[in-house]
Amino acid sequence: MDPPRIFDLPRRGTLNVHDSLLPKYAGFSPLIWALINGEPEVGVTAHMMNDELDAGDIVRQEAVPVGATDTATDLFHKTVDLIAPVTIGALDLIASGQTEFTKQDRSQASFFHKRSxxxxxxxxxxxxxxxxxxxxxxxxxxxxxxxxxxxxxxxxxxxxxxxxxxxxxxxxxxxxxxxxxxxxxxxxxxxxxxxxxxxxxxxxxxxxxxxxxxxxxxxxxxxxxxx
CATH class of the missing domain: 3.10.25.10 (Formyl transferase, C-terminal domain)
Known part of the structure; x- marks a missing residue:
């Protein structure tokens, strides 16, 4: 992970896009873990970056339901379709001058390791x-x-x-x-x-x-x- 000071170099901060509904499923392979755990929905989150991985304020977030027979590949394609609108929507909010976004509820946070x-x-x-x-x-x-x-x-x-x-x-x-x-x-x-x-x-x-x-x-x- 890059040093936190780098995230503050851009005048309006640094945006990251993560393929889970943060604060849940931060870290690695979130779609796979979410499917294994029987989550009813998955999604994409655009958030500001800070000194903790996937823990910054949420700028925009969208979800899609998990179907009864969906595979991880299906969920990948569903969430890929969300990346552009979530990212563009988040950038538009930042460009408009908005600086206050949704704080993550850290009591609901979970962090997952790489799969092996x-x-x-x-x-x-x-x-x-x-x-x-x-x-x-x-x-x-x-x-x-x-x-x-x-x-x-x-x-x-x-x-x-x-x-x-x-x-x-x-x-x-x-x-x-x-x-x-x-x-x-x-x-x-x-x-x-x-x-x-x-x-x-x-x-x-x-x-x-x-x-x-x-x-x-x-x-x-x-x-x-x-x-």
Whole structure:
């Protein structure tokens, strides 16, 4: 980050455009984190820069709803369309001589780190609803979520929350439901009250992409987080 004194060199300050609804989701990969967390909307914020990352006064902000099947790629395209009007609108306000803008409520602020390989490894103790959003959040061109099957990496390209409720141990390859293969999910899966993650499309370690029903030729065994 540039030294704060640089932000004050322009007579009217320095404007930044961030792809989240600040003060929430400051930092890195905000669209992906917001989708994983089930936020109902995402957006773009134009704010003045100060000595703290993404914490300056808000000049203009616009939001778009998150659809039930939206991927991170979809949200990227939705928010890209907001950048020009938000930026131009903010610059117009600054050019008009306005100097007082909306202070960020720091009690509502959250700051996220860069995503890494650990962030896309599936943890089967997560509820199926969260895992389904994780799969959508890691849509192409982002790296896909993955687990291990019989010691080999298996990318999960598409999945839905199962209609039925399935009990047992998280990660169990359990049942074919429609076009998907249900994996038991949730820390309390033993209760039988949870929906599972119905995987519909996968990519093998050697790059072959196929329907999950083609890959899983029999039920049983486990998908694991480690080889």
């Amino acid at each position: 390989i650990e962030d896309i490894r599936i943890d089967w103790t997560w509820p199926a609803e969260d895992l389904e959003r994780l799969v959508r959040a890691q849509s192409e061109p982002y790296p896909s979520t993955y687990a291990f099957h019989k010691g080999k990496r298996l990318e999960i390209l598409a999945a839905v929350v199962s209609q039925g409720r399935y009990g047992g141990t998280p990660g169990r390859i359990f049942y074919r439901e429609g076009d998907g293969v249900v994996i038991v999910a949730g820390a309390d899966a033993r209760t039988g009250r949870n929906h599972g993650l119905a995987i519909t499309r996968v990519r093998t370690e050697d790059g072959h992409e196929m329907a999950a029903t083609e890959y899983f030729t029999s039920m049983g065994g486990y998908l694991t987080s480690r080889p």
